[in-house]
Amino acid sequence: MSNKVKITSSHWVLIVALLAAAYACFLLVEPYINSIVMAFIISLLMFPIHQWLEKKLPNHNNLASLLSCVILTFIIVIPLLIVFSAIVQQGSVFSQNTYNWVTHGGIQAVFEHPLVVKGLALANKYLPFDEINPQEIAQRVATLATSFGSNLVGISAKILGDATNFLVSFFLMLFVLFFLLRDHDKLISAMRHILPFSRSQEDKLLEEIEKVSKSAVMGSFLTAIAQGLAGGFGMWLAGFPGLFWGTMMGFASFIPVVGTALIWIPAAIYLFLIGDTTWAIFLAVWSIAIVGSIDNLLRPFLMQGSAGMNTLMIFFSLLGGLQLFGLIGLIYGPLVFAITIVLFNMYEEEFQNFLDQQDRS
Template structure:
């Protein structure tokens, strides 16, 4: 009995020391966790291409990983730089036009619309407290336009000024990605070895994590691109700057529930109130039927994968992930939910006799 107690105590001590060491290691990499997670996700997306490159040079794994990283830089960095430069330029043009429209009395004419007058009267009658007067609304809009333009300039200046930090994060991501691609098989084998589960359970967990991470990124990014492209086309047709507002729609698509309606709905209302009923109806219909359908159809198809997560679970995973972790939560949330479902399935298999006995009792 004492020997058994000693062995068990040494096991508990080892596990405790390991947990403390893992926590300390987490604190060391926590400032760079975003770059590491991004490298992990990109390695899952890029591995098929890297595997093809590696098959052409099986004796040169270092060169194959280097070529894969360089290809990723060309595919992501160059187009992103061009789009960002055009976006800032068009964004400044948009804010200038809004400011001129406000200065020329466009907002005052809009607020004199009969429907808006009725809406203001109804709100004043039904809602408690003092509402903003039309003059105050115009002043707030002017402040917003001026502030938005200033913030856009500050954002571009800050990004250029913080180029060192951005460059460091990008280089760190590439550095981690290089090793994840080069040592992919070794890393997967090590993870499988250290997880204290059966081989089938390890394979189920790892394959699900890979599948959901890939589906989460592709589902969110491809849906955002598709919605931004469709929304930008409609905005350009009705006379708004397509690149700017299409990009804004792409970013808005990451917001659950509201999504791209945050952009096209106010634009449609503006067209209605300025007398462009035809274009307003077109933009609203396009937003609901085309842009909305992309979100309702494409996103669940891409993100559901083979994890059998319902649309409700996907929605809750995205909503909770963004709330807890920010934008990177579109990856974290689905992965956490998917791994939870896998663990529940493993639990029911592992304890099926006990669960069946409990059901009979």
């Protein structure tokens, strides 16, 4: 008996109506799509813990899913609150110390450094700008240091003011995560039934989505955490507020090409100019050898299972995802690339005879 289905006009009407209805549903959930996607990805990461809870609590799927969500809440929310409070405290202290350093002649001593004097002289002589006046720069740095503290307080207040939106998104993600964990088998079965692929193709597609989702999270966020910890430790040894600048280096690691150098290069230059040459060299060597190697070794290692993507493809998937979707694009970008590669491989297998014939013609 043939398995082929004859497509009639009524089928086309049904397909068009289904696509229109699906698009309408997408418009309804679009404002919450990031929460839904993050719930899906976190469900993949949490599933081993959830499976362990299910074994300990047989016939209590609701309770197991609820406990998984509670565990996730403690893993994410409590560390975030601790880090946020420490950032505000250390950032305020840093801004006050910077202001005191500027007003007590610290920046003037920097401008009197022989290398700085020569650099300013060359800049004033050859660059097509107005003359660089050290006194004006010192005044601007003092103003910036003064405003930094108030800006930090303002940013903190804004973050606290947006806490409601964050909580809504977070609890929406937990709500979706609860059902994804509880009904995991049913959802997978329904997806397999709907997809017009063979079982082997479905296995390949679903396996690659799971693999890339995990590797994107591990590759981006674990690398940022590792670089933040290593960078913060180095900054702390060099005399800077470790937690504050470690967090800043963690965020900076998401910036393509520049990365953590955005933080440690100015810090090393500052140490060199104030006479702490040993610590300046230490910070530079530490940042290049330790912090930089984390990005060069750990990220590719964690993302090596991304659908056979090479380093160049991973780089552009991260860069393009960040540009198109923002921070969440660090996950979306590799996912889009990986699914495209899997679908291309499926296309190649499905039309292999035709493609081979075309090659021979």
